[in-house]
Amino acid sequence: MTAPIPMGLLAELTHRCPLQCPYCSNPVELARPAGEIDTATWARVFREAAGLGVLQVHLSGGEPCARRDLPEIVAAAAAAGLYTNLITSAVTLDEARLATLVEAGLDHVQISFQDAEPAGADRIAHMPGAHAKKLAAARLVTKAGLALTVNAVVHRQNLDRLGAMIDLALELGAQRLEVAHVQYYGWALANRAALMPTRAQLDRATETVEEARRIHAGRLVIDYVVPDYYATRPKACMGGWGRQFLVVSPAGKVLPCHAAAGIAGLVFDDVREKSLREIWENGDAFQRFRGTAWMPEPCRGCAHKEEDWGGCRCQAFALTGDAAATDPACRLSPAHAAIGGLATAEASAAPPEFRYRRFERGAEAPAPAPAPAAAAPASSLSGIPAVSAPHERVDP
Amino acid sequence: MTGPQPIDEATTPRLPRHVKLRFDEARGAWVLLAPERVLMPDEIACDVLKRLDGKTQLGALIDALARDYEAPRDLVAGDVTELLRDLAGKGMVSL
Numbered sequence: 329m330t331a332p333i334p335m336g337l338l339a340e341l342t343h344r345c346p347l348q349c350p351y352c353s354n355p356v357e358l359a360r361p362a363g364e365i366d367t368a369t370w371a372r373v374f375r376e377a378a379g380l381g382v383l384q385v386h387l388s389g390g391e392p393c394a395r396r397d398l399p400e401i402v403a404a405a406a407a408a409g410l411y412t413n414l415i416t417s418a419v420t421l422d423e424a425r426l427a428t429l430v431e432a433g434l435d436h437v438q439i440s441f442q443d444a445e446p447a448g449a450d451r452i453a454h455m456p457g458a459h460a461k462k463l464a465a466a467r468l469v470t471k472a473g474l475a476l477t478v479n480a481v482v483h484r485q486n487l488d489r490l491g492a493m494i495d496l497a498l499e500l501g502a503q504r505l506e507v508a509h510v511q512y513y514g515w516a517l518a519n520r521a522a523l524m525p526t527r528a529q530l531d532r533a534t535e536t537v538e539e540a541r542r543i544h545a546g547r548l549v550i551d552y553v554v555p556d557y558y559a560t561r562p563k564a565c566m567g568g569w570g571r572q573f574l575v576v577s578p579a580g581k582v583l584p585c586h587a588a589a590g591i592a593g594l595v596f597d598d599v600r601e602k603s604l605r606e607i608w609e610n611g612d613a614f615q616r617f618r619g620t621a622w623m624p625e626p627c628r629g630c631a632h633k634e635e636d637w638g639g640c641r642c643q644a645f646a647l648t649g650d651a652a653a654t655d656p657a658c659r660l661s662p663a664h665a666a667i668g669g670l671a672t673a674e675a676s677a678a679p680p681e682f683r684y685r686r687f688e689r690g691a692e693a694p695a696p697a698p699a700p701a702a703a704a705p706a707s708s709l710s711g712i713p714a715v716s717a718p719h720e721r722v723d724p
Numbered sequence: 725m726t727g728p729q730p731i732d733e734a735t736t737p738r739l740p741r742h743v744k745l746r747f748d749e750a751r752g753a754w755v756l757l758a759p760e761r762v763l764m765p766d767e768i769a770c771d772v773l774k775r776l777d778g779k780t781q782l783g784a785l786i787d788a789l790a791r792d793y794e795a796p797r798d799l800v801a802g803d804v805t806e807l808l809r810d811l812a813g814k815g816m817v818s819l
Binding site (some may be wrong): 333335380381383384411436438466473474475477501503504506545546549551 | 728740741742744745748750751755758759760762772813814815
């Protein structure tokens with residue numbers, strides 16, 4: 329099939345990060361700093377992405393501020409005509425650094441918050457003082473006149489303070505708040521029992537978000553990513569495989585989704601060896617689940633197949649061992665009832681300790697969480713919750 | 725309580741700094757870019773957006789559009805106000 333025109337590029341500039349959030353979207357097998365692609369290669373990637381029709385670049389990581397050449401990278405993205413969005417933990421973002429980024433053409437900053445109060449937030453991030461540093465950085469962002477998004481990844485250990493997190497976003501002057509339930513890939517899958525909310529927590533959260541949207545309309549835009557395990561229909565993951573998004577990893581691998589490295593058997597092209605256009609249009613990994621021709625029943629005959637694009641391939645693989653299977657988030661999947669039961673069971677038991685995200689020397693992949701249908705793969709991955717959801721939208 | 729921003733003919737609508745209107749060669753269309761959002765405004769919406777210079781009040785904007793499109797002022801006023809209110813609700817226009 330003809331490749332569609334992509335809208336967004338997620339540039340994972342590095343996997344280095346001062347935080348160790350147990351639901352990190354990075355793959356469990358983190359890219360080593362020595363293998364990171366250089367400034368000039370990123371600049372070429374941005375030009376080629378813009379040429380393909382990409383409109384926005386999300387500069388992410390790890391922690392993108394860990395790259396010393398971040399101002400040059402932002403400038404290169406802006407020069408290519410891309411809308412530049414910095415997705416950061418912000419713990420190292422000071423006034424001088426921010427000024428160089430604004431100068432370089434940065435359009436928007438998204439800062440993650442782990443909780444509404446410091447003790448919980450610092451425990452989840454596994455970094456003492458992180459929350460206070462984030463608050464200070466968020467104030468610098470709005471003071472500099474930049475738009476701010478507060479990203480709140482929510483789970484059983486912070487959901488009861490969702491109202492306070494919404495208040496925090498308002499107090500910081502954010503224009504946008506992303507409330508994202510954890511999506512279970514990679515690190516989050518390894519920590520699932522420690523993160524899975526109860527159905528009651530989820531329902532309260534949804535009500536809280538809906539009420540806040542009404543009250544703060546015109547002042548705060550709230551995007552809400554719901555958790556798959558309690559869903560009845562799958563999300564249109566990445567807006568459809570190879571349809572709107574591409575991801576370039578710190579080492580230059582080009583993926584349809586930041587979690588796709590966890591799917592066994594997929595081979596990812598390297599941006600140092602091929603042009604982005606060639607990879608997007610013809611790369612095996614992009615072609616594999618693009619469109620609807622790859623779908624099995626019941627997806628193939630489903631009226632929603634061009635709405636949800638079959639849901640999430642990474643999740644299908646993680647939970648059934650078959651990346652082409654119907655996403656277990658869909659009620660039509662044979663594995664659907666099992667994952668709902670699993671979520672309920674995990675959420676009602678005492679939470680285990682976090683396994684924090686870090687470079688693990690000689691480590692094997694994390695012990696996979698028990699899967700309902702088949703064994704979870706040894707090297708599964710993860711998802712920035714917000715990016716797994718329909719991430720950018722084109723209104724008609 | 726905050727709620728929707730008020731809008732009347734003395735309002736000066738403008739694009740916030742983080743919202744960008746630009747022509748996209750790949751699609752051959754104008755796009756409105758905001759954090760995690762891309763809108764593709766139609767021809768008339770696009771014309772309205774291009775006129776948001778941060779100085780023109782809504783009343784003057786309606787006058788100009790009614791003149792240029794040779795359309796009844798009431799009709800233009802309703803459509804433009806609705807468009808701007810909708811975009812303001814999405815955080816893509818400041819009122």
